[in-house]
Amino acid sequence: xxxxxxxxxxxxxxxxxxxxxxxxxxxxxxxxxxxxxxxxxxxxxxxxxxxxxxxxxxxxxxxxxxxxxxxxxxxxxxxxxxxxxxxxxxxxxxxxxxxxxxxxxxxxxxxxxxxxxxxxxxxxxxxxxxxxxxxxxxxxxxxxxxxxxxxxxxxxxxxxxxxxxxxxxxxxxxxxxxxxxxxxxxxxxxxxxxxxxxxxxxxxxxxxxxxxxxxxxxxxxxxxxxxxxxxxxxxxxxxxxxxxxxxxxxxxxxxxxxxxxxxxxxxxxxxxxxxxxxxxxxxxxxxxxxxxxxxxxxxxxxxxxxxxxxxxxxxxxxxxxxxxxxxxxxxxxxxxxxxxxxxxxxxxxxxxxxxxxxxxxx
Amino acid sequence: xxxxxxxxxxxxxxxxxxxxxxxxxxxxxxxxxxxxxxxxxxxxxxxxxxxxxxxxxxxxxxxxxxxxxxxxxxxxxxxxxxxxxxxxxxxxxxxxxxxxxxxxxxxxxxxxxxxxxxxxxxxxxxxxxxxxxxxxxxxxxxxxxxxxxxxxxxxxxxxxxxxxxxxxxxxxxxxxxxxxxxxxxxxxxxxxxxxxxxxxxxxxxxxxxxxxxxxxxxxxxxxxxxxxxxxxxxxxxxxxxxxxxxxxxxxxxxxxxxxxxxxxxxxxxxxxxxxxxxxxxxxxxxxxxxxxxxxxxxxxxxxxxxxxxxxxxxxxxxxxxxxxxxxxxxxxxxxxxxxxxxxxxxxxxxxxxxxxxxxxxxxxxxxxxxxxxxxxxxxxxxxxxxxxxxxxxxxxxxxxxxxxxxxxxxxxxxxxxxxxxxxxxxxxxx
Numbered sequence: 093x094x095x096x097x098x099x100x101x102x103x104x105x106x107x108x109x110x111x112x113x114x115x116x117x118x119x120x121x122x123x124x125x126x127x128x129x130x131x132x133x134x135x136x137x138x139x140x141x142x143x144x145x146x147x148x149x150x151x152x153x154x155x156x157x158x159x160x161x162x163x164x165x166x167x168x169x170x171x172x173x174x175x176x177x178x179x180x181x182x183x184x185x186x187x188x189x190x191x192x193x194x195x196x197x198x199x200x201x202x203x204x205x206x207x208x209x210x211x212x213x214x215x216x217x218x219x220x221x222x223x224x225x226x227x228x229x230x231x232x233x234x235x236x237x238x239x240x241x242x243x244x245x246x247x248x249x250x251x252x253x254x255x256x257x258x259x260x261x262x263x264x265x266x267x268x269x270x271x272x273x274x275x276x277x278x279x280x281x282x283x284x285x286x287x288x289x290x291x292x293x294x295x296x297x298x299x300x301x302x303x304x305x306x307x308x309x310x311x312x313x314x315x316x317x318x319x320x321x322x323x324x325x326x327x328x329x330x331x332x333x334x335x336x337x338x339x340x341x342x343x344x345x346x347x348x349x350x351x352x353x354x355x356x357x358x359x360x361x362x363x364x365x366x367x368x369x370x371x372x373x374x375x376x377x378x379x380x381x382x383x384x385x386x387x388x389x390x391x392x393x394x395x396x397x398x399x400x401x402x403x404x405x406x407x408x409x410x411x412x413x414x415x416x417x418x419x420x421x422x423x424x425x426x427x428x429x430x431x432x433x434x435x436x437x438x439x440x441x442x443x444x445x446x447x448x449x450x451x452x453x454x
Numbered sequence: 455x456x457x458x459x460x461x462x463x464x465x466x467x468x469x470x471x472x473x474x475x476x477x478x479x480x481x482x483x484x485x486x487x488x489x490x491x492x493x494x495x496x497x498x499x500x501x502x503x504x505x506x507x508x509x510x511x512x513x514x515x516x517x518x519x520x521x522x523x524x525x526x527x528x529x530x531x532x533x534x535x536x537x538x539x540x541x542x543x544x545x546x547x548x549x550x551x552x553x554x555x556x557x558x559x560x561x562x563x564x565x566x567x568x569x570x571x572x573x574x575x576x577x578x579x580x581x582x583x584x585x586x587x588x589x590x591x592x593x594x595x596x597x598x599x600x601x602x603x604x605x606x607x608x609x610x611x612x613x614x615x616x617x618x619x620x621x622x623x624x625x626x627x628x629x630x631x632x633x634x635x636x637x638x639x640x641x642x643x644x645x646x647x648x649x650x651x652x653x654x655x656x657x658x659x660x661x662x663x664x665x666x667x668x669x670x671x672x673x674x675x676x677x678x679x680x681x682x683x684x685x686x687x688x689x690x691x692x693x694x695x696x697x698x699x700x701x702x703x704x705x706x707x708x709x710x711x712x713x714x715x716x717x718x719x720x721x722x723x724x725x726x727x728x729x730x731x732x733x734x735x736x737x738x739x740x741x742x743x744x745x746x747x748x749x750x751x752x753x754x755x756x757x758x759x760x761x762x763x764x765x766x767x768x769x770x771x772x773x774x775x776x777x778x779x780x781x782x783x784x785x786x787x788x789x790x791x792x793x794x795x796x797x798x799x800x801x802x803x804x805x806x807x808x809x810x811x812x813x814x815x816x817x818x819x820x821x822x823x824x825x826x827x828x829x830x831x832x833x834x835x836x837x838x839x840x841x842x843x844x845x846x847x848x849x850x851x852x853x854x855x856x857x858x859x860x861x862x863x864x865x866x867x868x869x870x871x872x873x874x875x876x877x878x879x880x881x882x883x884x
Contacts, residue, residue, distance in 0.1 A: 097515070100515070101518075171527070173519065173522075174515070238650075247571075247573070248544065250546065250568070250571035250572060251539075251546035251547055251548045251567065251571075251572070252544065252545075252546060253545060253547065253731065253734040253735050253738055254734050254737065254738050254743065254744060255649050255737055255738045255739075255740070255741050255742060255743055256649060256743050258738055261738065262516060262520060263516075265520055265594070265595070266516050266519035266520045267519075268532060268549070269519055269520065269522045269524055269532075269595070270519050270522075272524050272527070272528055272530060272532075272551070273522060273524060273527055273528075278551060279550060279551050280548060280549050280550035280551060281548065281549050282547075282548030282549070282567075283548070285571050316516065316519065319515050319516050320516055389568075389570070389571075389577065399578065401578075401579050401580055401581045401609070402577075402578050402579070402580070403568060403570060403577055403578075403580045404577050404578060410566075410581065411566075411581055411609040415609075
């Protein structure tokens with residue numbers, strides 16, 4: 093076993109200039125992450141200098157067998173915390189050989205929205221709070237929960253310490269440092285209200301990089317749970333009943349919101365989100381209706397309500413923002429399995445590009 | 455449950471000097487602990503035991519990530535913000551990235567958390583604000599990463615009801631108190647329990663060990679249970695910059711004690727809470743449950759206390775013994791008030807047996823462990839020194855207890871008649 097570890101940790105910089113690049117993409121379900129590695133002749137720090145690649149889309153539900161090649165376009169580079177040295181992780185998106193984005197590629201249309209001049213001018217910032225649940229392998233029951241039973245009711249677990257209250261901290265802490273090393277803008281972590289559930293925050297990131305960073309952070313997390321022999325679930329309501337669901341609250345601000353008088357801009361933006369509530373909900377993750385019940389710190393899925401410091405609202409505005417008259421707001425609706433490219437670009441589109449059209453009755 | 459992080463302020467890394475002489479407390483007012491004058495060291499020296507997993511051969515990789523020194527790759531540090539939750543004894547924490555090391559808690563941003571999840575706020579107005587008050591080095595993450603002891607406020611800036619530090623800080627900044635430089639040495643006792651059964655560590659499940667006698671300060675696998683936790687905690691606290699002065703195995707098997715001090719004023723509370731946090735992080739890793747209950751097992755088994763040693767400038771100078779006796783007199787007249795602030799469930803512990811005084815009676819004596827207040831033989835012989843209040847329970851709030859001792863002995867005055875009566879009762883000539 094020690095020999096395996098020695099090989100895994102070999103520092104190649106003494107014997108070669110070559111590096112290993114792990115190409116990462118989102119698979120056919122929209123939530124499964126895939127990756128494979130290749131050797132490159134030397135270090136690269138610009139994604140445009142990396143070669144495009146391809147993979148067998150018929151094995152990931154993204155192409156048919158008789159026309160199976162899907163093209164990988166490198167979009168963002170991060171340092172590899174598992175291989176270290178000059179080795180890299182590369183976040184990619186997927187295209188047909190003709191150059192069209194395939195249906196599961198949500199990054200492409202998001203990039204279009206973020207390069208719109210009106211959106212670029214507003215410099216949209218995102219802070220995403222990714223919640224997730226750790227499950228025991230093979231039985232898929234939350235980590236730390238007794239088999240065939242339940243732990244004591246929620247209350248003692250939020251931000252707690254202690255062997256009877258906190259399950260899986262090593263995974264969370266390893267993930268924190270790994271993300272810092274990789275160059276992901278990880279802002280913090282905390283234990284969540286349901287035992288075995290955790291959260292990390294990524295941001296503030298500008299525009300399209302929010303999606304890139306969140307996907308890479310999810311990849312690193314799943315690599316770490318793989319090492320630990322534990323399963324990570326992004327299901328928005330892993331255990332039904334009086335157990336909190338898992339969300340991906342998305343904090344958002346634009347240049348105007350961060351400047352003097354921003355609070356008025358925020359209120360207008362919230363009105364637009366309310367007008368498009370149904371459309372946003374449809375894009376905020378599968379199975380969210382099991383989570384957004386109006387209980388356990390959520391707002392009911394069919395209702396749009398906003399408030400200051402109100403955790404039972406669809407959109408929450410912090411007290412700081414209210415007091416200073418500028419800042420940001422938090423969209424609490426997205427489920428933990430949301431696609432960050434979709435959510436971030438949709439919020440930007442609705443609040444910056446979309447205008448309610450009275451003749452359409454919107 | 456967290457908020458979007460706004461870019462942290464620019465700050466420089468500073469190194470605060472610390473007195474190397476252990477018998478005196480570190481200079482009051484220093485709120486960044488554990489940083490040496492010679493500057494920060496290169497690598498993190500404290501290794502963390504990774505959780506054992508079923509898949510052998512891959513644990514070392516998780517440990518590598520946990521122990522990674524991020525300093526060569528980033529100036530960023532991780533700050534673990536710690537606060538006391540709604541029950542008054544549950545410790546909560548969460549972490550955030552700070553762009554560079556800081557020299558003082560005032561350079562750290564205020565933060566906030568979901569008070570409705572800790573019994574400290576309602577759901578529709580849930581934000582509770584965290585004010586950083588003291589910084590310690592993080593023994594789990596190493597490098598430049600820090601632990602930050604905080605207290606809690608409403609958005610309007612009022613301390614919330616469970617915030618005991620705020621009032622204590624006011625008392626300690628009163629000139630009459632500050633000029634007396636109150637020193638505290640706190641003896642924190644605690645019991646380790648086996649997980650899932652909540653029966654003390656080392657005890658047979660469904661039964662009892664042999665009676666007390668062999669276990670106090672003992673060695674041997676049949677007498678000492680959990681030493682690794684106590685020893686790991688000792689080094690972790692020294693690393694963190696906590697004024698830990700000693701440890702020992704206690705009379706009840708599975709029970710331990712450590713002492714923090716001497717600390718000046720508000721520092722005592724900060725150091726005790728930080729040391730309790732580190733202890734519970736360690737028991738979490740060890741798969742063992744920590745309890746601060748004052749009487750974990752009924753019957754002929756010692757309880758757990760938090761004896762608080764106390765002295766003022768006047769008590770430490772020549773003639774101090776008379777000052778000590780006057781202080782004891784004041785304490786005797788406020789016995790019930792102190793008892794009500796000295797921890798929940800203390801009546802199960804203060805029975806008059808097992809080295810305690812009965813909860814309803816106030817008594818004092820030299821070298822007498824059955825008293826409410828004990829004065830050491832040294833203090834009597836030298837005519838100056840300190841007193842030991844043996845009443846506080848292991849689950850006491852150190853801010854409350856230390857501030858109340860200062861208030862009763864330095865700020866409060868009994869009526870003349872009450873004083874005379876009490877003096878007679880306690881056989882004190884004051």
